[in-house]
Amino acid sequence: MSTKHIIHILSVLLIIVMHTVAAHQTPRAIALGDGISAIAGSGFGEALSKNPAGLFPDKSGCIIYYDEGFAIDGYESKGANFEFAVGKIGFGVFSYDNRAVLIESPGEETNTNGFCEKKAGIGFAIKNQKISYGVGIWNYAQNFHLFDSTQLSSISYVAADFGLQYLKEKMGIGIVVRGIPFSNSRGVDREVEYCLGLRMGKVNEIISTVDFTIAKNSIGEYGTIIHGGVESWLLPNLAVRIGLDYAGMFTAGIGVGKNKLQFDYAYKAHPAGRTHYLATSYRF
Numbered sequence: 001m002s003t004k005h006i007i008h009i010l011s012v013l014l015i016i017v018m019h020t021v022a023a024h025q026t027p028r029a030i031a032l033g034d035g036i037s038a039i040a041g042s043g044f045g046e047a048l049s050k051n052p053a054g055l056f057p058d059k060s061g062c063i064i065y066y067d068e069g070f071a072i073d074g075y076e077s078k079g080a081n082f083e084f085a086v087g088k089i090g091f092g093v094f095s096y097d098n099r100a101v102l103i104e105s106p107g108e109e110t111n112t113n114g115f116c117e118k119k120a121g122i123g124f125a126i127k128n129q130k131i132s133y134g135v136g137i138w139n140y141a142q143n144f145h146l147f148d149s150t151q152l153s154s155i156s157y158v159a160a161d162f163g164l165q166y167l168k169e170k171m172g173i174g175i176v177v178r179g180i181p182f183s184n185s186r187g188v189d190r191e192v193e194y195c196l197g198l199r200m201g202k203v204n205e206i207i208s209t210v211d212f213t214i215a216k217n218s219i220g221e222y223g224t225i226i227h228g229g230v231e232s233w234l235l236p237n238l239a240v241r242i243g244l245d246y247a248g249m250f251t252a253g254i255g256v257g258k259n260k261l262q263f264d265y266a267y268k269a270h271p272a273g274r275t276h277y278l279a280t281s282y283r284f
Contacts, residue, residue, distance in 0.1 A: 025049070026065055026081070027266035027277040028231075031253025033243025035211040035228030037197030038174035040132075040167055046081060048092040048123045051176045051197070052134030053163035055092045055125035060084035065264075065279035075100040084284075088127040092136075095120045117142040123161070130168060136161040137182060158182040172199035174211075191216045197228075206232040213246070241266075253277075260284070 026046040029036050037051040046063065047054030062082040079096035099116040121138025142155040163176045174197035193215040201207035210228035217223050229243020229251065239255035245268065253266035266277040 025277075026063060027253055027264035027279045028241065028255060030245070030266040030268055030277055031241035031243060031251050031264075032209060032229035032231060033211075033227040033245045033251050035197060035209040035243060037163070037176050037195050037211050038165065038167075038172040038199040038209060039197075039203065039207070040165065040172075047134075048081060048083070048094050048121065048136050049138075049161075051163040051165060051174045051195075052092070052123040052136035052161055053125050053132045053165040053174065053176075055083060055090035055123055055134050056085055056088065056127045056132055059283045061281060061283040063279050063281040065277065067275060067277040090125045090127070090134075092123045093121070094138075115142075115144050125163075130166055132165045132167070134163045134165075136163075167199075170200070170202050173197070174199075204233055206230070 077098035081094040083092040096119040101114045123136030125134030176195040178193040197211040237257040243251040262281040
């Protein structure tokens with residue numbers, strides 16, 4: 001395999017890895033620039049990865065989502081969330097799988113190169129009037145193969161998220177600490193993230209959100225990232241969403257509901273290519 005092929009494969013897989021650092025996002029969260037830490041759960045479990053304090057839905061439900069990022073052949077991500085509540089206690093579970101397989105055939109030789117990450121977790125929240133508290137525990141595993149399945153790296157760890165929300169009808173505040181090491185990590189030094197989220201407006205009518213996320217950058221220094229979006233329900237069963245994500249890239253999407261079913265779509269601009277996300281949700 002030539003140096004040119006190696007650089008090409010590494011570049012594509014690096015883009016995919018960067019794309020999945022904030023993995024396990026539903027289309028609604030993506031369209032809102034991932035600024036949902038001050039929003040209570042929709043009933044589809046999306047709060048579990050953003051702020052477990054939001055796991056107290058009025059109705060139980062599940063969501064299944066899928067996307068083929070950047071229209072790259074062999075790349076796909078899929079996941080499912082489930083959320084339910086008993087009184088003032090909410091529960092959620094999720095499973096996420098993201099993988100890319102790139103096949104190079106220089107001459108008569110075929111090399112399979114790939115990236116795979118899996119994430120699964122559980123969480124619960126307790127609501128006390130306008131304040132709720134939540135915790136989520138999750139496992140993350142990643143494998144990176146190159147040159148006919150030769151393993152380059154392997155990452156595995158268990159971490160916890162803690163969240164708090166103060167919610168009123170037309171405003172909300174969310175605080176989250178993400179990625180607290182819960183077990184010894186293998187192959188990575190896990191960095192903790194801190195987030196403060198604000199919401200203005202009434203949910204299911206029109207809201208604007210903004211999150212301030214403090215995390216380490218590529219050179220190991222902490223910095224603040226501002227991201228968020230706007231959601232407006234033009235009709236009882238039709239929502240439109242726009243936002244700016246972690247990288248300052250434009251996001252947009254729609255949500256369409258019918259009885260107990262809801263369909264969400266999100267679009268995300270990216271220098272490597274445009275990405276489309278789809279999800280189907282069902283309320284019990």
